[in-house]
Ligand SMILES: Nc1ncnc2c1ncn2[C@@H]1O[C@H](COP(=O)(O)OP(=O)(O)O)[C@@H](O)[C@H]1O
């Protein structure tokens with residue numbers, strides 16, 4: 001298992017190299033002059049020439065790319081063209097906020113989604129089931145910025161239960177996490193329901209019932225545990241979306257995360273920031289994938305045995 | 313023969329209702345079982361054997377299955393009217409069930425040992441550690457070494473899995489075991505081993521057994537009594553000697569004839585002609601009449617009643633009820649194998 005994890009982490013290297021190369025090329029090929037942005041009001045043709053040299057932008061593409069990689073390996077991701085601060089500092093100041101928001105949204109989506117999906121499946125075709133199907137449909141189709149605004153209007157501005165934009169503590173996390181997590185919640189609810197409806201019909205669930213177990217134990221211990229694989233898969237995917245899809249919610253709630261940073265950086269052609277953010281996201285996706293695979297092994301001994309047997 | 317009745321099923325009727333049709337799986341079925349006795353329930357696929365057994369523990373899939381009427385008395389209590397808690401106390405503890413397919417009846421994500429320990433911990437007032445200890449003993453009892461306790465079902469062969477299921481079913485020393493074709497999914501040599509194991513355990517633990525099978529040979533090997541099921545009804549029942557020596561119902565006779573014997577040439581095989589009736593649209597009168605060699609006008613109209621022909625031997629056939637003109641048929645029907 002340790003070997004499996006190490007090997008998977010080693011696969012990060014080619015992934016990150018590939019992604020960085022593609023993003024580097026795209027940023028290089030798109031029109032716009034970063035030096036102009038960088039100089040702003042201090043623009044003179046001389047300053048421009050000097051700065052181009054200083055930033056190394058006069059060198060050929062491949063040299064610039066390799067030197068970026070060389071520096072990045074040593075932990076130097078360059079200087080932001082727009083704020084003139086080290087990129088690493090900029091990102092470290094923002095990324096944890098995005099991560100916290102995404103994790104909170106994911107926990108909300110998974111916990112509530114599995115509970116609702118399980119009740120729906122256990123009471124298939126009941127009123128609760130129809131209601132949850134209907135709610136999930138709304139949850140999937142509702143734009144989350146609009147839902148976020150509604151939450152602010154009702155619970156922050158109206159009832160005053162939560163702060164609307166102030167960034168402080170757990171309380172300020174509640175509304176943005178709900179707004180961000182609702183789409184995923186709906187998806188996880190549906191997935192739990194359908195996966196569980198599949199396992200509930202299995203013979204081993206009947207065996208569990210024949211033992212005299214209470215119905216909730218039959219469902220949770222025997223059916224749900226077997227229904228987890230697709231739920232884990234979809235949750236991992238959703239986590240990826242939550243990290244990269246927080247842009248709108250971060251704007252609505254004035255949440256100081258990387259979502260807004262990325263949009264601004266693209267507009268300003270701030271290549272060092274864009275590159276690092278994309279690399280972080282690519283890295284996160286790989287780590288999330290690894291996390292889902294480890295979860296598979298946790299829930300299913302057959303997968304566990306495969307990992308062991310292949311020594312992958 | 314005066315032992316108390318452990319299980320008595322009276323007029324059990326079970327249907328499967330889907331959108332556009334009703335499957336009449338079990339039709340006013342009567343069956344009883346004394347304690348310590350082994351009863352073989354025999355019939356073709358689709359006769360309603362599994363549904364009958366599942367009804368006893370109320371494990372019939374609902375929807376689409378519905379028990380529409382009847383009583384199932386276990387030690388005098390009607391299980392169909394029992395409270396959930398009482399039923400859970402019966403399940404796995406007083407009555408346990410071995411399902412047809414060992415490949416799918418164990419949960420793939422728990423170790424076989426823990427799956428046995430679960431039922432012990434549930435019904436016996438003991439600690440988890442004691443339950444695990446007893447589960448390990450149970451594994452040994454069915455011939456699986458203790459040290460395989462922590463292995464998962466996918467690491468076991470079909471025969472081994474069925475042993476695990478058997479260990480699970482005897483773990484709480486039940487009064488009654490319902491075994492639904494416990495050997496059908498296994499190959500022949502394993503089949504014999506499993507049957508022998510069940511026979512041993514039955515004697516050792518003095519449990520009653522309802523053994524469902526479509527194999528008359530298995531019945532002869534394991535059972536004291538036999539009930540022949542056709543289209544959701546019991547058509548003949550009695551001790552194994554009574555039914556095997558003097559089969560009365562034309563269907564039972566057909567079943568015996570369809571068994572190839574070693575000295576018989578294959579071209580003399582006489583399988584029962586015709587198909588099982590469509591369970592959504594059962595024949596009127598005697599349900600066997602479309603396939604019966606002695607079919608008569610009256611068979612299409614009149615439902616036969618249970619008729620005691622000798623000792624405990626009961627047949628549901630209009631011939632033996634005396635409703636048909638005896639002269640033309642009796643000789644043929646009294647065919648002895
Ligand atoms: N879940 C179900 N839904 C619909 N019909 C069923 C279901 N289970 C069994 N049946 C039908 O009920 C009848 C009796 O089935 P079953 O009790 O399994 O017979 P046996 O065990 O003797 O082969 C068959 O016609 C079968 O098709």
Ligand SMILES: [Mg+2]
Nearest residue numbers: 361362363412
């Ligand atoms: Mg069956």
